[in-house]
Each structure stands twice: as structure tokens, then as C-alpha cells.
Amino acid sequence: MSALVNIIEVKNLIKSYNGQVVVDGISFCISPGSCFGILGPNGAGKTTTVEMMENIIDLDSGDILYKGAQRGKTFSQQVGIQFQHTELLSYLTVEETLKTFGAFYQSHLPVADVIELCMLDNIKKKMNNKISGGQRQRLLLGLALLNDPDLIFLDEPSTGLDPQARQHIWSIIRGMKHQGKTIVLTTHYMEEAQNLCDTIAIMDRGHIIEQGSPDHLIEQHCKEEDCPKNLESVFLKLTGKYLRE
């Protein structure tokens, strides 16, 4: 039986801005079909790490392999990306935006299916500049899923959403996991990470300071009786309680 190939392998990744190292020699692997969460305080290097994996920014050194090989020209055809901050073309409707982005790929899911999946039907004729923050997040998620990717990067997908919208985003992510998709998730919501992620890497100051399943991390770091048995306790214990920004 052949060994299971990691869908992503990150090796000794380094990135600096203006002489300041923001990602400092991190390495990890992500297995296919899993949800890999990256947590960390603001400025920990999460977004930089993810954007290097997405091929949006260049690495200073290190290596990133996709399915055991260098990321080639077809990488962008096979991944779906939802950025933390993105504006869209203001005067396109939701449906036109999906159709426009669909045309960028060799093949894509039917736009109607994405509209249904992300519950965009009642706003599909609305211009992008007329939709709410939650509706915009659902559209951005729809764009990330449009090309039926093997690997999906979600950078804080539920930030700013109300509990109902967040639950809906979670249910879509769970659905993707059931379909065997691999998800890389960054989030500030510990509950979200605990609910969705199979493996979590906690970053601080450009390093991965801890990695494992949510249960394993809780078990390992919440041994004291007065320590609440949740991921937030683990996070605060490892990264401290003082403000970073």
C-alpha cells in the first residue's frame, strides 16, 4: 500500500519585511481531507504564512510542496481562496461576479449550485456594493468554492458575522470536509477552530509554538483543575494575556 501523500508540505519557511522576520523557519504538513487551523495573536505571521502557501506572496526561503511537487501553473486552478479583506467589482451583481470568476477556470461548478450552497439566491441580482457584510462573506466563500477545488484556504471566514451566518459558514465548511476537501483555516474564534479543525498550529512571533488536534492540545495544556477545558485556555496559556497591538 502506498503511503498517503500530504497535500501540502511546508519546509523551513522564512519571510521578512523591511528586515523584520515575520515567519521564521516554520514547517508542517497537511493531510488530504483534513481541516488544518492556524491560530495566533495579531501579527503572529498567520496571514503571511497562508498567503505564501496560496502563492500570493513570494517566500524568502524554504519550500512549499503541493501533492509532493512544486506548485505549478495549474495550482491556481486547483485551489480556492477566501482572503481576509477583499473588495469585489462594485457594479457587478452577485450572480455576474460568480459567472465572471467562473470563466477564469477551465471547469467550475454550476453557478446556480454555488448560489444555492451559499444561500445567495435572494441577493443574486443585487450589486456587490449593495450587499451586507455577511452576504459578502458568503459570496467570497462561494468564489472560493466555485472551481470545485481540492484545497481551500479560508482566512478568517466568519469575522464580523452574526451567530446565524457563522453557523451557516460552518455547515458549508463541514460539508466540504465530508466531500474530502482539504481546508486551511485561520481564525480568531477558538470555538470555530475547536469545532472545525482536525489539526491546529498555534503561531506566535513567526514560529509554530504548538501543534496537534484540539483534544490533544486541551488535554496537554489544561491539566489544572481551575483551567477551563477549551482551546481558548490553551491559546492564552501559550501566547499570554497581554495585548499585542
Add this chain to the structure above:
Amino acid sequence: MSFKRIWALFVARNYEFVRDRAGFGWNILFPFLIVAGFGIIFSSDANTPFKLGVFSLAPKSVVIEELSIPERLKSSDYIKIVPFETYDQAIDKLLHHKIDLLVENKGSRFRYWINESSPKGQILEKIVRESVLNEEIFLDHLEKNQIQGANIRYIDWLFPGILAMNIMFSSLFGVGFVIVRYRRSGVLKRLKATPVTAFEYLTAQMVSRVLILLFTSSVVWFGCDLFFSFQMQGSYFDIFCIFLAGTFCLVSMGLIIACRGTNEELTNGFINFICWPMMFLSEVWFSIEGSSEWVKAVAKGFPLTHFLSAARKIINDGATLTQVSSEMGILLGMTLIFLTIGSVLFSWTK
């Protein structure tokens, strides 16, 4: 390269342009404002080059023919008579360059006042002096000759400049500024995450903007033609080719501005820094004939200079494409250089 992706981006950009009501409205309204402006400037006497103040008169009941000033001053198409009730009112206007020369509306001795610091006043003084002389005395000294062929009206000379100027501003702001705004807001970053290449994106932007500009320029052209009946000496196909080449060249120039940067204020300043010298030195409003050689050399570095030179040769002189091939070659060469620089330096995010 994928034509499907270029087409999708092209259609999306056109939707953006048409549905942005403020922007689209302005792009349609602006040409008509230009037409209306020209209508006012060229149909009224506001373009009379000299203003001659006359006192003492009751301004509401002035009959020019009854004034006690030389006939040649009253009948000139290029001198506007401005009546004043009192000397004090009139001299104040002369002092502030509101009029070029002041004369008294009295019989026997013809008195006039001039502001020595006014160049137009100096010229008008010569006209005023000449007006009191008998024309016979010129006959022995001067010989008048008419130029051959049809006269080129100033508006026929100016009009290609106005169109080209409009194209220049729309190219640089419509491409340069818009792409920088998209970069700042993350739209370009989102596109970078797709299979779209920089070449495909820039091609779609260019083609969309060129078509929009050719459309709006056509509206201005035919709108103005209704009012002023332009004298078009060359072929419409030839002028279309020059406008196409000129627009592509200016849009390509916009791509250089758009290739980097996320600061809209800086981009705005940079575009203005390029536009204003180009507008003045490329002879949009006035000729730079007689300027120093270095000014002419700088002007030759601007695409608008060659665009306008070719357009005027076709519109005013009836030149053919072969006769403007040097300008066409320079425009195409500049387009190639601008496109190469813009594409090489283009960044989705920086």
C-alpha cells in the same frame, strides 16, 4: 493566454463603467458640456480679442454707429466696444486689465488712455492710431496678399486638441487611477488568486478603455459637428486609425502609472504632473512655434504631440495615412515601449 478570461474581464469592466451612474453620466455629460462651452465661446462675442472702453456713455442706450470715434474702430469684428458712464469707472477697469484701452467719446480731439503694462493695450494702441489715418497713405508702402485655399478656422484647429486632451485625461485617470484603486482595495489580489494572468487582465482593461474612449470621442465629434460644421479635409477612416493608435498609446501610458502603487493621492498627483505639461507642450490650445528648441524637444517626447500632429494634418490639411506614417510609427513604437514597461513592472499587490 485565454480569450475566455480576457472576454470575461472585458465585459465586467464595461459593466462597471456603464453602471457607475455618476462616472458614466459624467463621461456622457462632459462631451456635451464641451460642446456647449464651445457654443458659447465661438457663437458669442466673448472671443473678440480686444476690448475698447468708451466713456462717457449711458451703457443701456448705446448705439455704436453714433459714437464719436473713428469708423474703423466701430466696424471691426475684433474690437468689442465697452461703454462706461464715467471716467472713474472706466479707468478702474483699465487699471485692472478688464479693458485694453480707453477712449473718450468726444468730438474734435481724440483722447485715449493706456495701461503700459498691458501687451494687448500696446497692440490696440497701434490699431487706434492707425484708425485716424487716411488709408490712402498705406498704399505706397504696403502690399496686401491673400493666402490660397480654404482658411482653417481656429475652432477647426482647436477641436482635435480638445478631443485628444479628453482622451489623455480619460486614459490616464480611467486606467492608471482605477487600477491603483483596485490594487489598494484588494480586487487585484483576489484576481491574482485565480488563473488570470497580468497580460490577460491588462489587455482587457486596455481594450475596454479604448472602446469606451472611441465611443465618447465619437459622441463629442458628431455633437460638435452639429453646431460648428467642422471642415474635415481628410478621410474618416484615416482619422479613426490615428485616434485608435493615439488612444492605445495614451492608455498604455496609463498602464505604466498603474503598474505599481496603492496610494491614490500620490497617483492623482503623478497623473496631473504628466498631464499638464503634456497638454500645454503638445499644442492642444496654442502653437509652440517660436518657443526655444529645448521646449520643442521636450514636446516631441510626449505621445500627445504626435497624436495631435497627425490628427490635425488629416482633419485640417487632408493628409493621408501615408503622409502621417512617421507620427503613426512613433505612436506605435511608444505604445510598444509603454506596454513592455507596464507589463514588466506590473504587480498585483505592491
